[in-house]
Amino acid sequence: MASVAVRNLMRQSRPAAIAMVHVRPLPGTPNGSQSVKKITEIALQETDVYANACVDGIIVENMHDLPYLVGHNIGPEITASMATICSTVKSKFPEMPIGVQVLKAGNMRALAVANAAGCDFVRVECFTFAHVSDAGWVNATAGELHRYRKQIGAGNVSIFTDIKKKHSSHSVTADQSIKEAAEAAEFFQSDGVIVTGNKTGQAASVTELQDVCSKVNIPVLIGSGVTTENLESYMQANGLIVGSYFKRGGLWSNEICSAKVAAFMEKLIQLSS
Template sequence: MTFTSLFADRKPMIGMVHLLPLPETPGFGGSVDAIYRQAQADADALIAAGIDALIVENFGDEPYLIGEPTPAQVAVMAAASSMIRRMTAIPLGINVQFNAYQAEIALAYACQAQFVRVEVFVDTVISAQGLAMPCSAQIQRVRRALGAADVQLWADIQTKYTHNLKDQPLTVSAKEAQAAGADALIVTGAATGQATPLDAVTEVKRVVMLPVVVGSGTTIDSLPDVLRIADGAIVGSALKVDGRAENPVSAERAQAFMQAARAQRGEG
């Protein structure tokens, strides 16, 4: 299944289920049940608003380790993702910070998710926690070994909160990601909630044949321009209480946003 067929030719709005801090992370509050309750509440609000897809992410685990999570963290993410999978039939994605490609594919495979978000696919980057290496070759092999060829790989290029070790244009990274087997590309602003430069999206779309998704900073005000240029948007902060990524989803904000998205897409 391709990106286009997955969303029936619609430019999708993808909402974020930002998990509370997981066990063994600095911010863990001591209750696994609290993680599940918040995930369910956020997913409920987004689904009720008519969101087109969801991504489950361990957003609360800052500062993120580079590489794979612990078994307990994978187990909690699996339970939360499976719960959400049972709640809805809309496409589901998995993102495990930071660049935990083995956990992402395993979770998507086990929880019947349709795609994973991969932060460092072809670029070698420096983050606040050190060097992160590209994983396109490895994740393709893990996916094949699991028989999970239907799990799409949505690849960030020159992802937020990092700097490329190799100085090259964004368009070069885009072409490399396409050649390495990405199913869609994600272009972001510099940080969570910061607007994605739409001229960068335009440049990337000129050099690849893949869908290009805006990965940060989309608001109701910017939605017309985003939908005019990009093939979809991942929306987190704009759907949260007070527009802050760390807050729960606001049902009112989510409903208003999706009403605007449907109007922009010419839907009834």
């Protein structure tokens, strides 16, 4: 069962704006140079910017941990660091719905972090159907993930699942449309599906959004490429996950531009009235 925070998030009269907090490279990764304490301080500062702009929720993600390991190869130091960061952020912003994503396809680790930190949802890759990611082959994890959620008592942590995931080749499942992928995710008890473009910052297909919305009875979110300029095209979605656009120059690795966040929220509210 989804938490009250997530149910409210997905039942608004407008799409929920969910911002990305891309934590700095974690200890043990090739580009890691800062302590967990310092990384946490930066994550708190970024969350504060989003909270002041009245963004509806955030996702904490280790996107700076390039190049990524896949799934079970992700070290325990990443899980421990993410749990520390997410727990601190959640304690400072208890009313804000907070999600967790651990790259690459660290789905069980994200669920463990969210459960330990008191967070509300996870964003996971390769829930149904295997695919070739830019970090290698990734197997589907729905059965394993649901059983793990049951085992650790994380039933109130919602699982939002990417379909036809960006930064991936889907030639193996080329005979499956995105509508069929969404139906499969719903059948395997996803709490919501995420539609993206082909890479970070690339706009998702409006047609694909419409197709998916017509096929499933669970929340549908857009996971890349939403801007103030194209926002109106995605108002059918239940949620809009925004990362790159909120950064200076539209580059995910840059600092947050508070003016862009404020303008986005103003436009979103305007379109909803």
